[in-house]
Amino acid sequence: MYAGIDIGSRTIGFVVVSGGQVTYSSIADTGFEPLNTAKNLLTGKYNRIVATGYGRHAARSAFAHRVVTEIKAHAMGAVHIFPSARTILDIGGQDTKVILLNEHGAVIDFQMNDRCSAGTGKFLEVMAAALGYPGIEDFNAAALAGDNGIKISNMCTVFAESEAVSLLHRGIPREDIARALHASVVERTAGMLRRIGFNPPLVFTGGVANNGCIITLLEEKLGTEVLIPPDPQLVGALGAALAAQNDSAVG
Amino acid sequence: MNNYQEMWRTLGLNMEAHDQLLQVLPPTYHDVYLTQANRPQGMEYFDFVVNEIHGLRIQELQEHKKAGGKVIGAFCVFVPEEIVRAAGGICIGLCSGVEIGTAETEKVLPRNICPLIKSFMGFKLGKVCPYFESCDIVVGETTCDGKKKAFEILNDYIPVHVMETPHMKKNRDRRLWLEEVRDFARVVEKATGHTITADNLAKAVQEVNNKRRALQRLAELRKQDPAPISGKDSLLIEQIAMYDDVARFTAKVNALCDELEEKIKAGQGVFPRKTPRVIVTGTPMAIPNWKVPHIIESSGAVIVAEELCTGLRYFENEVAEDGQTKDGLLENLAARYLGINCAVFTPNTGRMDRLLQLVEDYHADGVIHCALSFCDPYAVEANRVEKTLKQHNIPLLKIETGYDQEDSGQLKTRVEAFIEMLG
Numbered sequence: 001m002y003a004g005i006d007i008g009s010r011t012i013g014f015v016v017v018s019g020g021q022v023t024y025s026s027i028a029d030t031g032f033e034p035l036n037t038a039k040n041l042l043t044g045k046y047n048r049i050v051a052t053g054y055g056r057h058a059a060r061s062a063f064a065h066r067v068v069t070e071i072k073a074h075a076m077g078a079v080h081i082f083p084s085a086r087t088i089l090d091i092g093g094q095d096t097k098v099i100l101l102n103e104h105g106a107v108i109d110f111q112m113n114d115r116c117s118a119g120t121g122k123f124l125e126v127m128a129a130a131l132g133y134p135g136i137e138d139f140n141a142a143a144l145a146g147d148n149g150i151k152i153s154n155m156c157t158v159f160a161e162s163e164a165v166s167l168l169h170r171g172i173p174r175e176d177i178a179r180a181l182h183a184s185v186v187e188r189t190a191g192m193l194r195r196i197g198f199n200p201p202l203v204f205t206g207g208v209a210n211n212g213c214i215i216t217l218l219e220e221k222l223g224t225e226v227l228i229p230p231d232p233q234l235v236g237a238l239g240a241a242l243a244a245q246n247d248s249a250v251g
Numbered sequence: 252m253n254n255y256q257e258m259w260r261t262l263g264l265n266m267e268a269h270d271q272l273l274q275v276l277p278p279t280y281h282d283v284y285l286t287q288a289n290r291p292q293g294m295e296y297f298d299f300v301v302n303e304i305h306g307l308r309i310q311e312l313q314e315h316k317k318a319g320g321k322v323i324g325a326f327c328v329f330v331p332e333e334i335v336r337a338a339g340g341i342c343i344g345l346c347s348g349v350e351i352g353t354a355e356t357e358k359v360l361p362r363n364i365c366p367l368i369k370s371f372m373g374f375k376l377g378k379v380c381p382y383f384e385s386c387d388i389v390v391g392e393t394t395c396d397g398k399k400k401a402f403e404i405l406n407d408y409i410p411v412h413v414m415e416t417p418h419m420k421k422n423r424d425r426r427l428w429l430e431e432v433r434d435f436a437r438v439v440e441k442a443t444g445h446t447i448t449a450d451n452l453a454k455a456v457q458e459v460n461n462k463r464r465a466l467q468r469l470a471e472l473r474k475q476d477p478a479p480i481s482g483k484d485s486l487l488i489e490q491i492a493m494y495d496d497v498a499r500f501t502a503k504v505n506a507l508c509d510e511l512e513e514k515i516k517a518g519q520g521v522f523p524r525k526t527p528r529v530i531v532t533g534t535p536m537a538i539p540n541w542k543v544p545h546i547i548e549s550s551g552a553v554i555v556a557e558e559l560c561t562g563l564r565y566f567e568n569e570v571a572e573d574g575q576t577k578d579g580l581l582e583n584l585a586a587r588y589l590g591i592n593c594a595v596f597t598p599n600t601g602r603m604d605r606l607l608q609l610v611e612d613y614h615a616d617g618v619i620h621c622a623l624s625f626c627d628p629y630a631v632e633a634n635r636v637e638k639t640l641k642q643h644n645i646p647l648l649k650i651e652t653g654y655d656q657e658d659s660g661q662l663k664t665r666v667e668a669f670i671e672m673l674g
Binding site for chain 1: 651658660661664665667668671672
């Protein structure tokens with residue numbers, strides 16, 4: 001029984017593997033006491049625990065045996081699900097990462113957004129609230145139904161929020177603004193993918209990979225199919241669990 | 252620590268702001284430096300120098316001034332220290348590596364400018380740097396547009412002499428630079444009241460060359476695996492090189508090297524053998540900017556060389572000592588300084604060749620390119636570095652960051668992922 005825990009800004013993912021198979025998984029909102037939330041997810045006895053995500057070093061001091069970065073964890077998790085993967089796009093709560101893999105599934109290059117939350121899950125959450133949608137799913141559904149035609153020019157979360165609100169005041173339909181906000185995230189993400197020179201197959205992980213509108217727009221923009229794992233938010237935790245299992249195989 | 256309050260007051264420091272600055276340093280220094288494992292004994296001297304950064308060294312400068320000597324401050328490795336020494340002056344590096352006096356500085360400088368420029372202006376306007384306050388003149392250079400223009404503003408607060416550093420290395424640029432070096436010699440003669448002669452210049456060249464040789468000796472030892480000294484300690488020594496007494500510093504570095512040679516013989520190091528080896532390149536890291544090196548070395552890699560101004564660019568080539576006349580020596584000086592691979596030059600292929608050579612000589616596994624935010628020459632040249640290293644399959648991580656700590660978590664993730672990739 002090997003456990004991986006991914007302590008992100010928005011959620012904490014937990015995966016247990018045994019013999020290369022997932023035997024248990026769970027997910028919780030990070031909340032205001034990430035370490036407590038993380039500890040509550042640990043429900044059994046594990047041979048080894050590997051932590052990843054922003055809270056990985058805190059977890060290492062508290063209960064985990066080792067840490068791996070989100071980049072390595074997502075690479076391991078994604079390759080486990082899609083062995084042919086050559087590029088991974090991970091959009092989480094506060095970070096966007098693009099990871100390039102070689103034919104053996106090893107990381108050969110990566111890029112990360114700078115310190116601001118432009119184009120991440122947080123950006124979409126703030127925009128959903130600004131437009132008055134009760135949840136992120138309603139926001140995505142509205143964007144899918146919206147028309148193209150307007151463009152959001154600000155990528156800064158706070159400025160883009162002002163821009164969205166001023167568009168509302170100009171009488172632009174809410175769905176169209178929602179559409180434009182999704183398109184701006186896709187624009188930024190596609191730019192990052194092109195800058196690094198991505199190769200297909202492309203696997204999309206992290207919470208934003210649950211967003212159907214982003215997936216559709218991204219596939220259109222890139223002209224390639226985007227592979228989505230069954231639980232995109234748990235790929236980092238899965239990678240960490242696999243790292244824990246590998247550790248014991250080595251030593 | 253001695254009581255230097257009176258000295259600081261006499262220098263006109265803003266005592267309250269200065270106290271705050273001194274309170275920030277010791278805990279940072281403790282966390283970054285004193286917690287390292289297996290540190291060489293010889294680092295004690297450098298710890299002492301940092302501990303006395305605003306104390307003993309400033310007292311020495313004041314004593315020098317009382318005896319009629321002059322203190323000249325510089326911001327760049329292009330300013331020939333030898334000329335100042337030949338005229339009996341003391342040359343000290345002034346660049347600053349910490350955010351300070353931001354509100355004051357933003358009255359005279361734009362908000363978005365390189366943190367190094369912002370910092371030196373902040374130190375001067377905030378009156379918190381006893382080195383600045385000890386200077387009779389400061390010497391600027393035209394190595395970037397931001398500095399070039401900022402020196403005009405700085406001149407409102409302290410006399411500034413600006414040297415025009417060329418941006419190419421053609422024959423006419425060499426002639427221009429030689430003229431600038433000769434001009435500088437005249438400026439220094441006037442400021443100090445001492446004539447520069449072939450004899451005193453030859454002596455100064457030799458003394459500064461000896462300092463460079465000591466630093467080269469230290470750099471050479473870092474080719475060993477396990478690394479006998481951390482990159483953080485080496486950077487600290489290179490930072491101190493710019494303001495410490497030349498002869499004393501040279502002797503201490505050589506003593507440290509003696510110790511390191513013994514350790515190498517015994518197979519001892521500060522990191523385990525086979526630790527991933529990294530070269531750091533980019534914008535200078537002025538004291539106390541240790542952010543990125545600390546992140547790198549606390550993430551499981553060792554820095555084996557700094558292709559930086561606070562590093563190899565400062566000491567890697569020597570001034571030819573064969574000049575018989577004052578003019579001959581000034582020509583040798585000009586030639587040495589124009590050999591620096593600063594990103595202000597176009598083209599700057601020398602830096603690319605040097606990096607490739609360093610990766611080979613130091614058995615480096617990867618290179619981390621670190622540019623200060625808004626530092627155009629290095630941020631743009633990162634593209635040339637990337638292209639060159641890619642052609643040779645050398646892994647590269649590019650970072651752009653300032654003096655704040657907000658991005659430490661993000662930087663740590665990127666550096667750790669890079670090291671995982673190397674391993």
